[in-house]
Amino acid sequence: MNLTLKIWRQKGPKDKGQMVDYQVSDISEHMSFLEMMDVLNEELIARGEEPVAFDHDCREGICGMCSMFINGEAHGPDRGITTCQLHMRMFKDGDTITIEPFRAKAFPVIKDLVVDRSSFDRIQHAGGYISVNTSGNTQDANALPIAKEAADKAMDAATCIGCGACVATCKNASAMLFVGAKVSQYALLPQGQVEAADRVLAMVNQMDEEGFGNCTNTGACEIECPKGISLENIARMNSEFLKASLKG
Amino acid sequence: MAILDSKVPQGVPLKDKWTTYKDKINLVNPANKRLIDVIVVGTGLAGGSASATLAELGYNVKAFAYQDSPRRAHSIAAQGGINAAKNYQGDGDSFYRLFYDTVKGGDYRSREANVYRLAEVSANIIDQCVAQGVPFARDYGGLLDNRSFGGVLVSRTFYAKGQTGQQLLLGAYSAMNRQIARGKIEMFNRHEMLDIVIVDGKARGIIARNLVTGEIERHSAHAVVIASGGYGNVYFLSTNAMGSNATAAWKIHKKGAFFANPCYTQIHPTCIPRSGDYQSKLTLMSESLRNDGRIWVPKKMEDVLAIREGKLKPTQIEEEDRDYYLERRYPAFGNLVPRDVASRAAKERCDAGYGVNATGEAVYLDFKSAIERYGKEQAKIQGISNASKERITELGEKIVEAKYGNLFQMYEKIVDEDPYKTPMMIYPATHYTMGGIWVDYNLMTTIPGCYAIGEANFSDHGANRLGASALMQGLADGYFVLPYTIGDYLADDIRTGKISTDTKEFDEAEKSVRERIDFFINNKGEHSVDYYHKKLGKIMWEKCGMSRNEEGLKTAMSEIKALREDFWKNVTVPGGKDEMNPELEKAGRVADFLELGELFAKDALERNESCGGHFREESVELDGMQKGEAKRDDENYAYVAAWEYKGEPGDAVLHKEELEFKDIELKQRSYK
Ligand SMILES: Cc1cc2nc3c(=O)[nH]c(=O)nc-3n(C[C@H](O)[C@H](O)[C@H](O)COP(=O)(O)OP(=O)(O)OC[C@H]3O[C@@H](n4cnc5c(N)ncnc54)[C@H](O)[C@@H]3O)c2cc1C
Ligand code: SF4
Ligand code: FES
Numbered sequence: 001m002n003l004t005l006k007i008w009r010q011k012g013p014k015d016k017g018q019m020v021d022y023q024v025s026d027i028s029e030h031m032s033f034l035e036m037m038d039v040l041n042e043e044l045i046a047r048g049e050e051p052v053a054f055d056h057d058c059r060e061g062i063c064g065m066c067s068m069f070i071n072g073e074a075h076g077p078d079r080g081i082t083t084c085q086l087h088m089r090m091f092k093d094g095d096t097i098t099i100e101p102f103r104a105k106a107f108p109v110i111k112d113l114v115v116d117r118s119s120f121d122r123i124q125h126a127g128g129y130i131s132v133n134t135s136g137n138t139q140d141a142n143a144l145p146i147a148k149e150a151a152d153k154a155m156d157a158a159t160c161i162g163c164g165a166c167v168a169t170c171k172n173a174s175a176m177l178f179v180g181a182k183v184s185q186y187a188l189l190p191q192g193q194v195e196a197a198d199r200v201l202a203m204v205n206q207m208d209e210e211g212f213g214n215c216t217n218t219g220a221c222e223i224e225c226p227k228g229i230s231l232e233n234i235a236r237m238n239s240e241f242l243k244a245s246l247k248g
Numbered sequence: 249m250a251i252l253d254s255k256v257p258q259g260v261p262l263k264d265k266w267t268t269y270k271d272k273i274n275l276v277n278p279a280n281k282r283l284i285d286v287i288v289v290g291t292g293l294a295g296g297s298a299s300a301t302l303a304e305l306g307y308n309v310k311a312f313a314y315q316d317s318p319r320r321a322h323s324i325a326a327q328g329g330i331n332a333a334k335n336y337q338g339d340g341d342s343f344y345r346l347f348y349d350t351v352k353g354g355d356y357r358s359r360e361a362n363v364y365r366l367a368e369v370s371a372n373i374i375d376q377c378v379a380q381g382v383p384f385a386r387d388y389g390g391l392l393d394n395r396s397f398g399g400v401l402v403s404r405t406f407y408a409k410g411q412t413g414q415q416l417l418l419g420a421y422s423a424m425n426r427q428i429a430r431g432k433i434e435m436f437n438r439h440e441m442l443d444i445v446i447v448d449g450k451a452r453g454i455i456a457r458n459l460v461t462g463e464i465e466r467h468s469a470h471a472v473v474i475a476s477g478g479y480g481n482v483y484f485l486s487t488n489a490m491g492s493n494a495t496a497a498w499k500i501h502k503k504g505a506f507f508a509n510p511c512y513t514q515i516h517p518t519c520i521p522r523s524g525d526y527q528s529k530l531t532l533m534s535e536s537l538r539n540d541g542r543i544w545v546p547k548k549m550e551d552v553l554a555i556r557e558g559k560l561k562p563t564q565i566e567e568e569d570r571d572y573y574l575e576r577r578y579p580a581f582g583n584l585v586p587r588d589v590a591s592r593a594a595k596e597r598c599d600a601g602y603g604v605n606a607t608g609e610a611v612y613l614d615f616k617s618a619i620e621r622y623g624k625e626q627a628k629i630q631g632i633s634n635a636s637k638e639r640i641t642e643l644g645e646k647i648v649e650a651k652y653g654n655l656f657q658m659y660e661k662i663v664d665e666d667p668y669k670t671p672m673m674i675y676p677a678t679h680y681t682m683g684g685i686w687v688d689y690n691l692m693t694t695i696p697g698c699y700a701i702g703e704a705n706f707s708d709h710g711a712n713r714l715g716a717s718a719l720m721q722g723l724a725d726g727y728f729v730l731p732y733t734i735g736d737y738l739a740d741d742i743r744t745g746k747i748s749t750d751t752k753e754f755d756e757a758e759k760s761v762r763e764r765i766d767f768f769i770n771n772k773g774e775h776s777v778d779y780y781h782k783k784l785g786k787i788m789w790e791k792c793g794m795s796r797n798e799e800g801l802k803t804a805m806s807e808i809k810a811l812r813e814d815f816w817k818n819v820t821v822p823g824g825k826d827e828m829n830p831e832l833e834k835a836g837r838v839a840d841f842l843e844l845g846e847l848f849a850k851d852a853l854e855r856n857e858s859c860g861g862h863f864r865e866e867s868v869e870l871d872g873m874q875k876g877e878a879k880r881d882d883e884n885y886a887y888v889a890a891w892e893y894k895g896e897p898g899d900a901v902l903h904k905e906e907l908e909f910k911d912i913e914l915k916q917r918s919y920k
Contacts, residue, residue, distance in 0.1 A: 141377075
C-alpha cells in the first residue's frame with residue numbers, strides 16, 4: 001500500500017505545532033499501525049530528519065501507553081482495540097490518514113503525539129486504593145468469600161488500561177468513564193466498603209480539579225473504549241457519589 | 249578475587265531458615281526509618297511492591313520508571329497467573345511441593361534456600377493481593393479459583409482472566425498511590441537511571457535523565473534497589489515490552505555487581521509466529537492455553553505441504569493423521585510439559601519439516617476437543633438431553649471464552665483468523681531471562697547497599713522458569729523479602745544523615761553520562777539505532793537461541809564485538825539532548841545490549857551442558873529412555889556462573905557459586 005500521512009508535529013509543550021504531510025510506500029496489510037510508524041521513522045532518520053515521537057510500550061493492547069487519534073477517532077477505526085492492535089488491513093492503498101495526539105486540556109502535549117496523562121495518576125493518588133498495610137499480615141484470602149458475579153463485575157471494571165481514549169473522544173473531555181471504572185471496581189468488592197464514601201468524593205473532586213469536562217451522556221467514550229468499559233460504571237459512580245454526599 | 253558469599257543461614261534446617269533469619273536480623277526503629285532514603289529503580293511488580301512496602305515501613309522512597317506511570321510497567325502484560333502453595337484445591341500441594349517443582353523445573357540450577365523461602369511466602373501474596381482488592385477469579389461458592397500451569401501436577405495458579413499481571417500490578421500501584429498521597433513515595437515518572445553512584449564502596453545514589461526535558465539529575469539515597477526487569481530484548485524480537493532494557497542492570501555490573509548466568513533465557517513455546525521484516529515484537533499466547541489446547545502437526549508430509557499451499561485446512565485432517573507429539577513423547581505431562589521441553593519439541597518438529605505456516609515455523613494449538621468436552625459437560629449440567637453437535641459446540645465455546653476470551657480476541661486481531669473455529673498457530677519466542685544480577689540471600693548484589701529484585705536478579709528460577717512463577721517471585725521479593733533484608737543493612741545508617749550529591753563521585757558519574765549523550769548527539773553516522781538492534785537480534789537468535797554449539801557461540805562473540813565497534817563509529821541519533829528524544833533513549837539501551845550480548849555468548853560457551861531453557865548441541869542423551877533429550881552435567885556445572893566486569897565483555901572473569909542441594913536429590917528431569 002502507498003499512503004499519505006498527515007501528522008501533527010510539535011517540538012515541545014510551548015511550540016505551536018502543525019500538520020505535516022508524509023508519504024509511505026510498500027506498507028503490508030499485516031503490519032500493525034505502530035509498525036507502519038516505525039517504517040516511517042526509519043525513513044525519516046535515513047533522510048536526516050527527526051522521527052515522529054509517539055508513546056508505546058507493550059504493543060499488545062494492555063499497557064495503555066499508545067495514544068494516537070487517527071482519522072478523528074481515538075486509536076483509529078476498528079472497535080475494542082488500542083493503536084498497537086490496529087492493523088493496516090483496515091486501510092487501503094492510496095488512503096490519506098490523519099494522525100493527531102489525544103487532545104484535552106488535562107492532557108497537555110509534550111511532543112508530537114506524546115501527551116501528559118499524569119492527571120489520571122493524580123486522581124488515583126486521591127483515593128484509588130484500599131488502605132491496607134502491605135505487611136502480609138492479612139487474613140486468609142478465602143476467609144472472605146465474594147460472589148462470583150461481584151468479582152467478575154469488579155474485574156470488568158478493573159480492566160481499564162488508563163489509556164485516556166474516553167477523554168480524547170469526549171466532546172467535553174470528560175474522564176467519567178475512567179474514574180467510574182476505578183470507583184466501581186472497589187465499590188463492588190467488600191474490601192473497599194469502609195472508605196467507599198471518602199474515596200468517591202476525593203476522586204471526583206480531583207477529577208474536577210484536573211480540568212476534565214463534565215459528562216453529558218453522549219456515550220462516545222464507551223464506543224471508543226478499547227476495553228469495553230460500560231457506561232454502567234458512570235451510573236454507579238454517580239450513585240456512589242450521591243450516597244456519599246448525602247452522608248457527608 | 250572476590251568471594252561469593254551467598255549468606256544463606258547455616259546450621260538450621262531448610263524449612264526454618266527464613267524464620268530464624270528474620271528473628272536474628274537488625275531492625276531499624278520506626279523513628280529512624282524517617283532518616284533513611286531508598287531509591288527504587290523500576291515500578292513493575294517487584295519495584296512497585298517494594299516501594300509501597302518500604303514506604304509503609306517508614307523509609308523515604310524515591311521510585312523511578314521510564315514510563316509515564318507505574319501502572320504501565322512491563323508486568324502489566326503478564327497473562328496467565330501467579331502460583332501459591334495454598335492447597336485450596338486439596339490436591340496435595342504444599343510449600344515443599346512448590347519448592348520441589350520449582351527446583352526441578354529450573355533443572356537444579358537455582359539456590360535451594362531462596363526457592364524454599366519463595367514457596368513459603370507465596371501463600372501470603374494471595375492474602376495480601378485479595379486484601380488490596382485484586383479481583384481474582386472465583387468459583388460459584390465465592391472462593392478463589394485455580395488452574396494449573398506447565399511443569400506441575402497440581403492446580404496452584406491464581407488468575408484474573410488472562411490479565412493477572414495487570415491486576416497484580418494495579419494492586420501494587422494502588423498501594424504505591426496510597427504512599428504517594430502520604431508523601432512517603434516520591435515518584436519520578438519518565439525518568440531513566442543511567443548510572444549508579446558509589447561512595448566509599450557503597451551504593452549511594454543514581455544519575456537519571458528526565459526523559460521529558462533531557463535534564464540530567466543526581467539523586468542520593470542510603471541504598472539503591474534495582475527492579476528494572478529482564479533483558480530479553482537483547483534478541484530484538486521478544487515478548488517483552490518495547491522499552492524493556494538492560495541498562496540499569498548493566499550499569500551496576502560495570503561498577504562491580506556480578507552478572508549471573510546471562511545465557512539462561514526462556515524461550516516460550518506458545519507465541520504467535522513471526523511474519524515479516526518489519527515486525528517489532530512478538531506476542532505471547534498465555535501458556536494457560538495448554539491446559540485445554542492440544543498441540544499437533546500433521547503426520548504426513550503431503551498434508552503439511554497441502555496446508556502450506558492453502559489446499560487443505562487443519563480442520564480437514566483426520567484424528568489419526570495428526571501427530572500430538574507432546575502427548576506421544578511425554579505421556580505423563582502431555583501438553584503440560586515445562587516450557588523448555590515444549591519449545592524444543594516444537595522446534596524439532598519444524599526442523600524436521602512439519603511446520604504448518606509459510607515460513608515452516610509454526611505448530612497447531614487446537615481447542616476442538618476441549619470445546620467438545622466442556623460442551624458435553626455443560627449440556628449435562630443444564631439438563632439438556634440429546635443436545636445437537638452445534639449446541640454442544642456453542643456451549644463449549646462459551647466456557648472456553650470465559651476462560652481465555654481476551655487471548656482468543658488478541659489472536660484474532662493479529663492473525664485475522666477465528667481460533668474457536670480453526671486451530672491457533674504458535675511458535676517459540678524469547679520471553680523471560682532467568683539470568684540477571686547476582687544477589688545473596690539478602691537480595692544484595694556484590695555492591696554493598698545495592699539490591700536487585702524481580703526479573704532483574706538471577707536467584708530463584710535456575711535454568712528454566714516454570715509458568716506463573718515470575719509474578720510470584722517479583723511480589724515475594726518486593727512485599728515480603730527485601731523489606732526485611734534491607735533493614736538489616738540500613739540499621740548501620742541511622743546516623744549517616746542525608747547523602748550529599750555535591751561530591752566528586754556524583755561529579756564523575758554525571759560527567760560520564762553526559763559524555764555518552766554528547767557522543768550520540770554529535771556522531772553523524774549513517775545507520776539508525778534499530779539497524780544495529782536488529783542485527784544483534786539476528787546473531788542472538790541464530791547462534792545463542794534455543795540450541796547452541798561451540799562454533800556458533802565463538803562466532804557470535806566475534807560478530808557482536810565487530811557490530812559493537814561499527815555501532816560506535818556509524819550510529820546516528822537525530823534530535824537534541826535537551827528535549828524528549830526516543831532515539832537517544834534507544835541508543836543508550838542498544839549500546840548496553842551490544843555488550844551484554846557478548847557476555848551472554850561467552851557464558852553459553854563456557855557452560856558445556858544442556859540444561860533448562862538452553863540446549864547445548866554437544867550435550868545430548870545418546871541412549872535409554874531419555875534418548876535425544878537434553879543432557880545436564882551436574883558433576884561439572886552445578887554452579888551459578890557470576891561474571892565480574894573487566895572492561896571488554898570478552899574479558900569478564902568467572903566466579904562460581906557452587907550449588908548445594910541438601911533437601912532435594914538431583915535427578916534427571918523426566919516428564920515422560
Ligand atoms: C506477555 C507476558 C506474559 C507473562 N505472563 C506471565 C504469567 O502469566 N505469570 C508469570 O509469573 N509471569 C509472566 N510473565 C513474566 C513477568 O511478567 C515478568 O517477569 C515480571 O512482570 C517482571 O517484573 P519486574 O517487576 O521484575 O519488572 P518489570 O515489570 O519489567 O518492570 C521494570 C520496571 O523498571 C523500569 N525501568 C527499567 N529500566 C529502567 C531504568 N534504566 N530507569 C528507570 N526505570 C527503569 C520500568 O519503567 C519498569 O517500571 C509474562 C511476561 C510477558 C512478557
Ligand atoms: S475507560 Fe476505557 S477508554 Fe477510558 S481510560 Fe479506561 S480503558 Fe481507556
Ligand atoms: S503499546 Fe501498550 S497498549 Fe498499545
